[in-house]
Amino acid sequence: MDAVVTENLTKRFGGFIAVDRVNLRVPIGVIFGFLGPNGSGKTTTIRMLLGLLQPSEGRATILGFDCAAETEAIRRRAGYMSQRFSLYDELTVVENLDFYGHTYGVVGRRLAERKRFILELAGLKGREKELTRNLSGGWKQRLALGVAILHEPQVLFLDEPTAGVDPVSRRQFWELLYTQAAAGVTVFVTTHYMDEAEQCQALAFIHRGKIVAQGSPAEIKAQQMRGQVLEIACQPTAVALPILKGLALFEEVALYGARLHAVAENAAALMPRVEAALTAAGVAVQEITPIPPSLEDVFISRIR
Amino acid sequence: MTDSPIVVEADRLSRRFGPIVAVNELSLTVARGEIFGLIGPDGAGKTTVLRLLAAVMPPSSGQARVLGFDIRHQAERIRQAIGYMPQKFSLYADLTVIENLNFFADLFNVRGARRHQRIAELLAFSRLAEFTERRAAALSGGMQKKLALACALIHNPQVIFLDEPTTGVDPISRREFWDILSSLHVQGATIIVSTPYMDEAERCSRVGLMYEGRIAECDTPDGLRRLTPGELLAVWTPQVMQARRIAAALPGVLEVQTYGDLLHVFVHDAAAIAPQLAQALAAAGVPVTEIKRAQPRVEEAFISLIVGRRAAT
Numbered sequence: 001m002d003a004v005v006t007e008n009l010t011k012r013f014g015g016f017i018a019v020d021r022v023n024l025r026v027p028i029g030v031i032f033g034f035l036g037p038n039g040s041g042k043t044t045t046i047r048m049l050l051g052l053l054q055p056s057e058g059r060a061t062i063l064g065f066d067c068a069a070e071t072e073a074i075r076r077r078a079g080y081m082s083q084r085f086s087l088y089d090e091l092t093v094v095e096n097l098d099f100y101g102h103t104y105g106v107v108g109r110r111l112a113e114r115k116r117f118i119l120e121l122a123g124l125k126g127r128e129k130e131l132t133r134n135l136s137g138g139w140k141q142r143l144a145l146g147v148a149i150l151h152e153p154q155v156l157f158l159d160e161p162t163a164g165v166d167p168v169s170r171r172q173f174w175e176l177l178y179t180q181a182a183a184g185v186t187v188f189v190t191t192h193y194m195d196e197a198e199q200c201q202a203l204a205f206i207h208r209g210k211i212v213a214q215g216s217p218a219e220i221k222a223q224q225m226r227g228q229v230l231e232i233a234c235q236p237t238a239v240a241l242p243i244l245k246g247l248a249l250f251e252e253v254a255l256y257g258a259r260l261h262a263v264a265e266n267a268a269a270l271m272p273r274v275e276a277a278l279t280a281a282g283v284a285v286q287e288i289t290p291i292p293p294s295l296e297d298v299f300i301s302r303i304r
Numbered sequence: 305m306t307d308s309p310i311v312v313e314a315d316r317l318s319r320r321f322g323p324i325v326a327v328n329e330l331s332l333t334v335a336r337g338e339i340f341g342l343i344g345p346d347g348a349g350k351t352t353v354l355r356l357l358a359a360v361m362p363p364s365s366g367q368a369r370v371l372g373f374d375i376r377h378q379a380e381r382i383r384q385a386i387g388y389m390p391q392k393f394s395l396y397a398d399l400t401v402i403e404n405l406n407f408f409a410d411l412f413n414v415r416g417a418r419r420h421q422r423i424a425e426l427l428a429f430s431r432l433a434e435f436t437e438r439r440a441a442a443l444s445g446g447m448q449k450k451l452a453l454a455c456a457l458i459h460n461p462q463v464i465f466l467d468e469p470t471t472g473v474d475p476i477s478r479r480e481f482w483d484i485l486s487s488l489h490v491q492g493a494t495i496i497v498s499t500p501y502m503d504e505a506e507r508c509s510r511v512g513l514m515y516e517g518r519i520a521e522c523d524t525p526d527g528l529r530r531l532t533p534g535e536l537l538a539v540w541t542p543q544v545m546q547a548r549r550i551a552a553a554l555p556g557v558l559e560v561q562t563y564g565d566l567l568h569v570f571v572h573d574a575a576a577i578a579p580q581l582a583q584a585l586a587a588a589g590v591p592v593t594e595i596k597r598a599q600p601r602v603e604e605a606f607i608s609l610i611v612g613r614r615a616a617t
């Protein structure tokens with residue numbers, strides 16, 4: 001059995017198709033990244049998975065339970081951390097945990113145990129009595145995660161969880177996600193940070209409601225990139241950039257500090273022509289190498 | 305204005321808001337033609353630095369010159385000479401694209417044939433030519449950012465300050481925005497741009513990593529990568545969690561970072577550890593697709609920098 005399965009999942013709002021025949025399969029215990037720009041259908045998909053929104057067509061299951069029909073079973077097994085962390089700023093850390101514990105029906109000794117576990121896990125021990133509004137972004141984020149896992153969900157949904165937190169907190173947060181996954185929890189995380197997508201074990205890219213690529217980061221880079229990327233280290237780049245664009249051989253030429261990235265079908269075969277054109281214009285070429293594409297490169301190549 | 309190769313020069317610049325020190329004795333030099341990135345998390349002080357340098361806010365102490373003008377005493381000269389795109393740009397939502405451009409042309413006294421030509425250039429450049437009659441409020445987030453940039457460039461400034469121009473825009477608009485910055489660079493402009501996205505460091509010629517009101521480190525992206533400890537081995541494996549435990553327990557391993565199906569293993573001596581690591585993984589039955597030397601990411605450099613400083617205090 002898989003943790004999350006969708007079959008032709010579709011949501012229409014009037015004439016607008018927010019989610020268009022989406023097929024996903026997320027195995028148990030993986031960190032699954034659901035990537036796409038703002039407005040591409042990520043949150044609508046999550047809302048259908050959580051049973052908050054009825055699909056127009058198709059279906060979705062979590063651990064075999066139908067998301068639209070078996071909402072009570074879904075609620076017990078799914079945890080959700082929203083973009084805005086939905087914590088009560090005027091409550092202390094421990095009051096937030098108590099409040100959500102009661103909401104989820106976690107009470108008595110089990111609540112006390114879960115609270116101890118979460119305070120330890122999130123590094124919030126000693127801060128139990130602090131007002132939530134006084135916590136920095138990284139602490140708030142870890143508390144929000146703690147709240148979402150209070151009732152020990154088997155599938156955890158995180159909607160853009162790391163917006164605006166510093167890199168060290170972001171890294172600590174991902175460590176927590178890996179711990180959860182190692183304990184068998186399936187983590188379904190949406191993000192529009194392409195570099196964060198590299199942290200996931202499986203990915204799907206959604207664009208305008210449709211899935212445009214799916215697989216592990218390595219599979220996606222190896223199989224789904226249209227074209228190859230050349231990295232050209234040269235001086236001065238300000239002269240080289242318009243020359244490469246002028247050759248009209250590449251779908252894209254972009255400046256990366258002291259290097260240029262150029263994308264084309266069979267780019268490796270173009271290396272001698274690139275070197276000749278740049279050298280003729282007085283550009284000093286240090287190195288031209290084919291490099292693996294970034295996930296952002298792949299995404300852009302798929303939707304262009 | 306001056307022809308000096310130094311465009312921005314800040315000396316122990318500070319700005320306090322009540323008890324909060326937003327910018328703390330920051331010194332910085334930016335040369336003509338650079339794309340200089342101010343990179344750091346929310347609250348690091350990036351926006352305040354840009355406001356000080358754009359002379360829209362005076363410093364509490366310290367000094368700075370932009371194009372040779374003093375930010376305290378020649379604020380008006382600086383504002384006329386530079387382009388400044390704040391994070392929350394005050395586009396007129398009810399005005400159309402062309403009306404916004406005309407409004408900024410009025411503000412910066414760009415008139416007659418020069419205005420006509422400049423607006424045509426900016427529309428082509430920002431790919432907004434088809435949308436001239438659309439109200440700013442009806443543009444997508446990415447298009448609003450491009451219009452804001454076009455307005456900031458109306459008077460053809462040679463120094464451009466951009467505060468988080470790519471925050472919250474989709475990957476395609478982000479790519480397009482950097483393309484536009486690259487063409488400005490090709491035309492010789494000096495660009496100072498702030499961003500919370502560590503991967504955008506790669507697009508800058510030089511980067512200042514901002515943390516707690518200071519520039520913690522300032523270098524080229526390659527220079528910053530060398531801040532990470534030791535050497536880096538990249539290990540691709542379908543069983544990352546297991547591989548990670550094994551790698552972390554190996555002597556000579558400094559740190560392990562996980563990325564989906566990839567491990568970054570920081571070691572003292574990559575050549576010596578690589579075969580030992582391969583052997584340990586094989587002995588535990590963990591399949592390995594590939595092990596090789598790799599370049600650390602700028603984000604990893606930033607993390608080891610901050611962690612090192614926290615440990616030192």
